[in-house]
Amino acid sequence: MQHSTADRSSRRRPIVLTTVIVFCSAVALAAACNQTTGISPDDPALIARGKDIFRFDTFGDETFWTDTLRMHEVIRSAVDPTTALSVGLKVDTDSLPPAVVQGIKNGSISLTSPATTVALLKLNAVVGVMGTVTTINGKDVLTRVGITCALCHSTVDNSFSAGIGKRLDGWPNHDLNPGAIIALSSALTPAQKAVYNSWRKGKYDARYNFDGLNGPSVIPPAYGLKGVTSVTYTGDGGELAYWNRYVAVTQMHGHGSWVETRATPPENVQNPPDMVTSKLAALQAYQLSIQSPPAPIGSFDAAAAVRGRVVFDGAGKCATCHAGTHFTDAPGRLHSPTEVVSEPEPNNAPSLASRSATKMYRSTPLRGLWQHAPYFHNGVATTLDAVVEVYNTRKALNLTAQQKADLVQYLKSL
Ligand code: HEC
Numbered sequence: 058m059q060h061s062t063a064d065r066s067s068r069r070r071p072i073v074l075t076t077v078i079v080f081c082s083a084v085a086l087a088a089a090c091n092q093t094t095g096i097s098p099d100d101p102a103l104i105a106r107g108k109d110i111f112r113f114d115t116f117g118d119e120t121f122w123t124d125t126l127r128m129h130e131v132i133r134s135a136v137d138p139t140t141a142l143s144v145g146l147k148v149d150t151d152s153l154p155p156a157v158v159q160g161i162k163n164g165s166i167s168l169t170s171p172a173t174t175v176a177l178l179k180l181n182a183v184v185g186v187m188g189t190v191t192t193i194n195g196k197d198v199l200t201r202v203g204i205t206c207a208l209c210h211s212t213v214d215n216s217f218s219a220g221i222g223k224r225l226d227g228w229p230n231h232d233l234n235p236g237a238i239i240a241l242s243s244a245l246t247p248a249q250k251a252v253y254n255s256w257r258k259g260k261y262d263a264r265y266n267f268d269g270l271n272g273p274s275v276i277p278p279a280y281g282l283k284g285v286t287s288v289t290y291t292g293d294g295g296e297l298a299y300w301n302r303y304v305a306v307t308q309m310h311g312h313g314s315w316v317e318t319r320a321t322p323p324e325n326v327q328n329p330p331d332m333v334t335s336k337l338a339a340l341q342a343y344q345l346s347i348q349s350p351p352a353p354i355g356s357f358d359a360a361a362a363v364r365g366r367v368v369f370d371g372a373g374k375c376a377t378c379h380a381g382t383h384f385t386d387a388p389g390r391l392h393s394p395t396e397v398v399s400e401p402e403p404n405n406a407p408s409l410a411s412r413s414a415t416k417m418y419r420s421t422p423l424r425g426l427w428q429h430a431p432y433f434h435n436g437v438a439t440t441l442d443a444v445v446e447v448y449n450t451r452k453a454l455n456l457t458a459q460q461k462a463d464l465v466q467y468l469k470s471l
């Protein structure tokens with residue numbers, strides 16, 4: 058589903074991005090500065106710009122979500138807020154004026170009317186969805202719609218009600234059912250709709266539109282990645298910008314270019330004008346600034362976790378691959394599908410590794426594990442107990458019940 062429609066939108070862009078150039082002193086700051094751009098990745102203005110891009114930038118992908126998929130039509134006619142919340146879309150209360158908050162509370166604003174969804178989009182309150190609302194004959198009409206990174210990699214804290222609250226950037230949205238949302242499009246064949254509808258909550262197949270195969274991956278967190286120098290489940294890239302470009306151009310269908318000669322067949326997507334490249338440094342800086350959410354106090358047994366660490370480093374042999382401060386041996390070493398405990402894939406799906414550039418798996422950097430079940434690229438382990446059990450069986454570790462329980466507590470603490 059690639060397209061090369063030129064960007065002809067002259068629509069409202071909610072965020073005006075200003076270019077911030079920070080010059081690094083070659084002597085004093087060389088280590089902290091990105092050599093190619095001359096901009097420090099830790100520069101607060103760069104990070105702030107990246108945050109806006111992460112939350113609000115569509116890279117011009119309205120040409121796909123509006124002109125090709127015609128999502129604006131289905132949203133404005135059939136997607137009321139209750140339906141939107143049921144497919145995992147989130148509402149950001151910080152974007153809602155007090156009167157709207159009050160109206161939702163007292164029921165005077167209907168959550169079963171698509172017009173309310175359009176009103177929320179006009180307020181820029183639907184996480185990861187950007188709408189352009191035009192007044193036509195005195196009525197607000199959704200005329201364009203696009204998506205941002207936040208759609209899949211942000212959620213909310215539910216402080217108002219389920220699905221409505223303050224943004225939590227970097228937290229994967231495992232309530233989101235991207236396939237079911239895309240399948241609402243009138244522009245798809247029944248066969249395509251069947252594939253999209255098979256993905257289920259929290260999963261997305263970032264290869265389907267290239268190879269036509271069906272094996273969705275769990276949406277991973279975009280936090281806790283500072284210092285990690287191998288990205289994606291299959292270690293395809295060395296830095297986030299590599300994958301951010303892939304997703305922005307080939308999955309969100311924003312305007313830019315993507316070339317990957319390691320893929321079979323080689324990938325070359327050109328969708329001018331380039332609205333991606335100039336944003337990658339800021340986007341990456343923002344993601345690297347997002348820390349993993351620490352395990353809530355009381356969510357694990359601290360004494361057992363201390364014992365579990367000994368199992369992790371010793372009898373469990375976990376540290377042979379999950380090594381160092383980031384718990385990964387990548388990029389130095391990637392692992393073949395025969396070494397990982399998550400294959401074969403469920404539902405006879407094709408191996409994710411076989412569909413990647415490396416044909417291998419990266420030892421996932423372990424962070425925020427308490428937060429983002431299910432585990433492994435395909436989600437085959439729904440709990441950390443299940444993770445430990447599968448390693449114990451598949452790797453013949455012969456751990457005692459006590460060792461397994463302690464190891465689980467340690468994983469919960471990471
Ligand atoms: C439709 C859902 C979706 C959207 C939109 C999306 N992603 Fe992702 N993202 C995924 C999935 C699924 C993966 C796992 C792919 C893989 O590793 O093979 C992923 C992987 C990642 C990773 C890798 C994490 C790691 O552990 O290496 C990062 C970082 C990331 N995305 C950031 C972004 C950014 C930035 C954007 C916007 C340019 C974005 N994503 C848009 C679904 C999405």
Ligand code: HEC
Pocket residue numbers: 290369373374375376377378379392396397399400418419420421423426431432433434435444445448449464468
């Ligand atoms: C041979 C190397 C290797 C060993 C040994 C190993 N792992 Fe892994 N681990 C991996 C790889 C590769 C992945 C990614 C697999 C996937 O996503 O399907 C992974 C994924 C995981 C995940 C999922 C993380 C997430 O965010 O989804 C957890 C948890 C984990 N390992 C814990 C452990 C524990 C506990 C042990 C010891 C009992 C262990 N690993 C031993 C290589 C290893």
